Amino acid sequence: MKRIAILFISVVGCNNLYAQSDSTAKDSFYVMTPVEVRAVRAGDNAPFTKTNLSKKEIAKTNLGQDIPFILNQTPSVVVNSDAGNGFGYTGIRIRGTDATRINVTLNGIPYNDAESQGTFFVDLPDFTSSAGSIQVQRGVGTSSNGAGAFGASINFSSNELNKDAYAELNTGYGSFNSYKTTLKGGTGLVGCHFTVDVRVSATGSQGFIDRAGSRMSSLYFSPAYFGKKNSLRLNVFTGKEKTYQAWYGISEADLRSGMRTINYAGTEKPGEPYNNETDNYTQTHYQLFFDQLIGDKLSFNTAVFLTTGEGYYEQYKAGQLYADYNLPDPVPGPASDMVRQLWLNNDFYGSVSSLQFKNKKNQATLGGGFTKYRGLHYGKLIWAANGFAGTQPNGKWYDLGALKTDLNIYFKHQWQFKQHWFFFYDLQYRHINYDINGFRNNPSLIINNEFDFFNPKAGISYAKNGWKGYASFGIANKEPNRDDFEAGTAQQPKPERLYNTELGIEQTKNNYNWGATLYYMNYKDQLVLTGKINDVGAYTRTNMLESYRAGIEMQGGYRFKKWFNASGNLTISKNKVKDFAEYIDDYDNGGQKVNNYSSSDIAFSPNIVGGATLNFLPVKNAELSLLNKYVGKQYLDNTQDNGRTLNAFYVADIRIIYSIKRKLPKQSDIIGQVNNILNKKYEPNGYTYNYIYNGELSVNNYYFPMAGTNVMIGVNVRF
Secondary structure (H helix, E strand, O other): OOOOOOOOOOOOOHHHOOOOOOOOOOOOOOOOOOHHHHOOOOOOOOOOEEEEEEHHHHHHHOOOOOHHHHOOOOOOEEEEEOOOOOOOOEEEEEOOEOHHHEEEEEOOEEOOOOOOOOOOHHHOOOHHHOOOEEEEEEOOOOOOOOOOOOOEEEEEEOOOOOOOOEEEEEEEEEHHHEEEEEEEEEOOOEOOOEEEEEEEEEEEEOOOOOOOOEEEEEEEEEEEEEOOOEEEEEEEEEEEEEEEOOOOOEEHHHHHOOOOOOOOOOOOOOOOOOOOOEEEEEEEEEEEEEEEEEOOOEEEEEEEEEEEEEEEEEEEEEEEEHHHHOOOOOOOOOEEEEEEEEEEEEEEEEEEEEEEEEOOOEEEEEEEEEEEEEEEEEEEEEEEOOOOOOOOOOOEEEEEEEEEEEEEEEEEEEEEEEOOEEEEEEEEEEEEEEEEEEEOOEEEEEEEEEEEEEEEEEEEEEEEOOEEEEEEEEEEEEOOOHHHHOOOHHHOOOOEEEEEEEEEEEEEOOOEEEEEEEEEEEEEEEEEEEEEEOOOOOEEEEEEEEEEEEEEEEEEEEEEEOOEEEEEEEEEEEEEEEEEEEEEEEOOOOOEEEEEEEEEEOOOOOOEEEEEEEEEOOOOOEEEEEEEEEEOOEEOOOOOOOOOEEOOEEEEEEEEEEEEEOOOOOEEEEEEEEEOOOOOOOOOEEEEEEEEEOOEEEEEEEEEOOOOOEEEEEEEEEO
16 A cells, blocks of 8 residues: 655655555545644545535635635525624524534634634634635534534634745725735745745725724734655734624614614714724634654644633723722712723643554544633723722723633544445543633632533445445533523533434536435533523523434535536424423513423524525636525524514525636636625524513514625735
C-alpha cells in the first residue's frame, strides 16, 4: 500500500506534494484534508448524515453576509438576522435545533462559547474567505471537541495548503450601504517547505432595521512549515465588531401597521434614541498545530490554542434606582436615567490531539482534548442624569467570575469487514467541571457542578458502484447553559440526553445524484422555555421528560444539459413535546396559571424546509442561478397555538457570476445577487410572552423581519 502523505512533502519533491494512495484512501476520515480536521469530520463511508461545501462553493455565496447565510441552501437549515439582511448578529437552526446545540469547530478547535454554548459568528467576520472547506453533520454525528452536538456539527477548515503564490482583492457593495472589502494573499511553497497566508477584511452595513448598523474588521495570518514527515502551522486571526442593538424585535401591532423597520433599542432615552446602544466585542484566536507521519500507517496531530475575548454592550436605562447598583442616593432623589455597560472578559485555552491509524481494512482515531475557560462578568455605570453621590462612575456594580474545564477522549474505528461493507463505532467520554460565582441579578448564588458523559455511536455502511447506504445509532449528552443554573439550589436543571437513529441511502452517477435520510431524535430532559418563574424571579428553561424529532431529508441534483443543471433538498418532519406545561403570569390573582398540552409541536421547528437551485450556463464563463428557499409555519412557543406563529415563507434570489480569465490578473469574477426578488415580507424568527390581566389573556408576539428586495454586487480579482 502506498503512503498517504496528507499535508506532508513527498520525497519526490514539491510537485508531488500529495502522494497517491490505494483505492480505499477516500474512505471515512482519510480524505484530502488536514490531519486535525480529519479527526473530527465524518468521512465518505462513515454512517452519518452530512453535507460538504468546497472552497469554490463557499466563494459563490460569500458577499459579506454572516456564516449562517453561507449555509442557507444546505438541508434542514433555517437562518435569521437581527438587522434583517444577514449582516451583524445572525442565527441558524438545523433540524429545528438552535445554535447552542450545534457543535462548531475551527480546524478541530472548539468554538462554541463555553458558558452559553452559543456560536456568535459576528465575532468571526469574513472567516469564510479563509475557509477551504466546511462540513455540516446533522444529528449526533461523529465525536468532536467542545460542546455536545444535539442537532448538528459544523466544522470549518482553513488549514489547506496553497502550493502556488496568489493575491486576491474581493470587494462588494449593495443595499443598505452594505460593503465587503477583502485583501488576501499567500507565498505558495517557498523552498519546498514554507508558506504564509494573510487576509485583512472589513465588512459592514446600515442594516434593514433602523439603526441596526454594523462595522466589522478582521485579520488572518497563517505561516506554516512542511517537512517530509511533519508539518507545523500557526494561525492567528482576530475579529472586531461594533453592532447597534436590534435584538428586541418588532411587536405584532407595529408589524401589522407596516412599521417593519422600527427599532426599540435606545428609545428609553427621551427625544432621539440613544446613539450608542451598541454591542462591542473583540475576539482573537491563536492556534498552533503539529502533524507527524509515523511510518506508512500512523499519523499524529496535536494542537494548542488560546482564544481571548473582551467586550461589552452599552444601554441607556431610564428611571434606574441607585440602590439596584449598590450606590447611595444623590440629592436629587433615589432614581435617575443611566448609561451602563455590561462587560465580558474571557480566556479559553487548551489542547487537542489525535493519533490516526490506517491499513487496508481498518481506520482508527484515538483523540481528545482538554480545555479551560475563565470568564469575568462585570458591569460599569458610565453616566447618570442626576450624577453620583461621591462614587466613581466607572466603578463595577457587579464583578463575577466563572471557571469551566472540559476533558474529552474518544476512539473511532472503521472496519471493512467485507467487500463494500463497513462497520463503524465511536466511543467518547467527556468530563465537565463548571463553577459559577454568582449572577448579575443574584450574586450570592454559587454553583459548582460536575458532569460525566459517555457518548457511544455505532453504524454500518455499504458502498458499491455509486450506491451508498448506512444505518447508525448514537447517544449524546449535554450540560445546561449558564442561564439555566440561575434557578436557585432547589430548581437546578438536569443535563439533556439524545438518542439518535439515522438511516440513509444515496446514489451518484455521471449526470445525477440523489439521497434520502430517515432520522429519529428522541430527547430525554430537553430544556425548553415554559414561562415558569424560578425561585429567584427569572424565566428559565425547564427539563421536559420526553420530546422527539422525526423526519426524512431528501436531496439530489440532475444535469439536464451542459448549460443547465438543478439541485435541491426537502425535509419533512414531525417535532413534538409529549407533555408540556405552560406557565402564565396571573396579575389578577398573583402567581402563575398552568396550562397542560399533550403532543404539541416544538417551537421553531417547521414541518417542511426546502431549498432548490437552478443553474444556467448561457455563455462561456457565465453562470445564472435561481436560489429558492421554503420554510413552513413555525410556532413561537411549545403550545402549538395558532396565535403565536411565524408564517410559512418562500424566498427566491438570483445570482449572476461572470468570469474573465487572462494572464494578469489570472481571473476576475463579477458576482451580482438580488435577494428576495419577489419582495416577500417574512419573519424567520421571533418570541412571545403572555400574561393574564383584567380577566383576559394578553399575547405579546415579537418578530424579526427580513428585508425586501435587496442587491449585492461583488468583484473578486485573483492575481
